[in-house]
Amino acid sequence: MSMLEVKCLCKSFGELAVLENVNLTVEEGECIALIGSSGCGKSTFLRSLELLEVPDKGSIAIAGQEITAPQAEVDLIRRQMGMVYQNFFLFSHLNVMDNLCLAPVKLLGMSREEAEAKAKGLLAQVGLLAKAEAYPEVLSGGQQQRIAICRSLMMEPKLLLFDEPTSALDPTMVGEVLAVIRMLARQGLTMLIVTHEMNFAREVADRVLFFAEQGIYEEGTPEEIFEHPQKPKTIAFIQRQKSFRYEVRERTFDLMEMQGGIMTFGEKYGLSSKDDLRLQLCCEETVCAVLEGCYGKDEPVLLDVEVFYREADKEIEVVFEYRGKQYHPLEDEMGVEDEDEVAFSSAAILKNIVSVLSYSYEQGKNQLRMRLKKHI
Ligand code: ADP
Ligand code: MG
Numbered sequence: 001m002s003m004l005e006v007k008c009l010c011k012s013f014g015e016l017a018v019l020e021n022v023n024l025t026v027e028e029g030e031c032i033a034l035i036g037s038s039g040c041g042k043s044t045f046l047r048s049l050e051l052l053e054v055p056d057k058g059s060i061a062i063a064g065q066e067i068t069a070p071q072a073e074v075d076l077i078r079r080q081m082g083m084v085y086q087n088f089f090l091f092s093h094l095n096v097m098d099n100l101c102l103a104p105v106k107l108l109g110m111s112r113e114e115a116e117a118k119a120k121g122l123l124a125q126v127g128l129l130a131k132a133e134a135y136p137e138v139l140s141g142g143q144q145q146r147i148a149i150c151r152s153l154m155m156e157p158k159l160l161l162f163d164e165p166t167s168a169l170d171p172t173m174v175g176e177v178l179a180v181i182r183m184l185a186r187q188g189l190t191m192l193i194v195t196h197e198m199n200f201a202r203e204v205a206d207r208v209l210f211f212a213e214q215g216i217y218e219e220g221t222p223e224e225i226f227e228h229p230q231k232p233k234t235i236a237f238i239q240r241q242k243s244f245r246y247e248v249r250e251r252t253f254d255l256m257e258m259q260g261g262i263m264t265f266g267e268k269y270g271l272s273s274k275d276d277l278r279l280q281l282c283c284e285e286t287v288c289a290v291l292e293g294c295y296g297k298d299e300p301v302l303l304d305v306e307v308f309y310r311e312a313d314k315e316i317e318v319v320f321e322y323r324g325k326q327y328h329p330l331e332d333e334m335g336v337e338d339e340d341e342v343a344f345s346s347a348a349i350l351k352n353i354v355s356v357l358s359y360s361y362e363q364g365k366n367q368l369r370m371r372l373k374k375h376i
Helices: 042-049 074-078 096-107 112-125 141-154 171-186 198-204 222-227 232-241 255-268 273-294 331-335 346-353
Strands: 004-013 016-026 031-035 057-062 081-084 159-163 191-194 207-212 215-220 243-248 303-310 315-323 354-362 365-372
Touching (some): 042 057, 042 159, 081 141, 096 141, 171 198, 207 222, 207 232, 222 232, 243 255, 243 273, 255 303, 273 315, 273 346, 346 354
Parallel strands (some): 031 191, 081 159, 159 191
Antiparallel strands (some): 004 016, 004 057, 243 303, 303 315, 315 365
């Protein structure tokens, strides 16, 4: 028997069709990652499973029990699912132990002793046994989210649903929450996880669903979706995930911030320090040249830098998009024969490290695409 069986699920909000004929079967022990652009219906899908959004059409069965059936005991079936949200929603007036024991005692008729023993076991697993008597306000966001996960587990759900469980967290606390989810995946819990953490999705999921166009647009193993996506929207989405974007909006932009972002990007993909420096140099020189050549003193600056790394062939590409007059910073210098003349200009520096792939100017927008030369 499948843990989840969704058939022809449809959901609209007024005129807006969010889900159209979504089908999904999840087997026991599977860990599924749901990815996709913001607003594509991932949360609506998860919420529909619990009937927090009432589907317009279709059926949903949890461990063989159809929650959408006319006579369904919705509350009972809902208890088979645990949901963990971005915001942890712990009861602030209850300490950790009471937060964990409340529902199982009240709804499942567990004895308080039994519930406490179970809670202690779970707290130990997530490394928070020492906080059993603490109130939520003294805990960090990461600790609160780990408690929220324990609270869901107290009900022994057959299916755990996570909706961007790390999105509201300070970046330093993302790791501890992902570690707990990873542990649950290893224990064989059946889970659906909406996440923006692509590396995590890739590592933990058995199957990845990419949502677009009112449903599951493409699905596959992490390898298939992240390395060999087949359909255009998946390809574009995955490519964007592997990019670093920086917006320059002032002549006196924060160079250190841009360089820092590039370094973080480089670390993520294991770029050599040499490539990393050349990438920084390329961005700095080009941004400065564009600011000089394209914008007058008080003109508003609209310049976007986006860095892409293609793991397949290790190519690094940078795209500069800037509104304003037509301006190609390398146009003149690239053709100059006499090397000495341009030896110290930014163009000369750039010429050594990049090749220009394309330049275009359309409707007030310059687009300059460069590729980092592979060093010898
Ligand atoms: P995601 O979680 O993928 O970012 P959502 O499922 O939250 O996307 O939203 C999908 C679309 O449905 C969005 O356009 C959103 O504005 C819309 N939407 C979500 N909930 C409601 C609602 N209760 N009423 C009206 N529109 C909604
Ligand atoms: Mg959402």
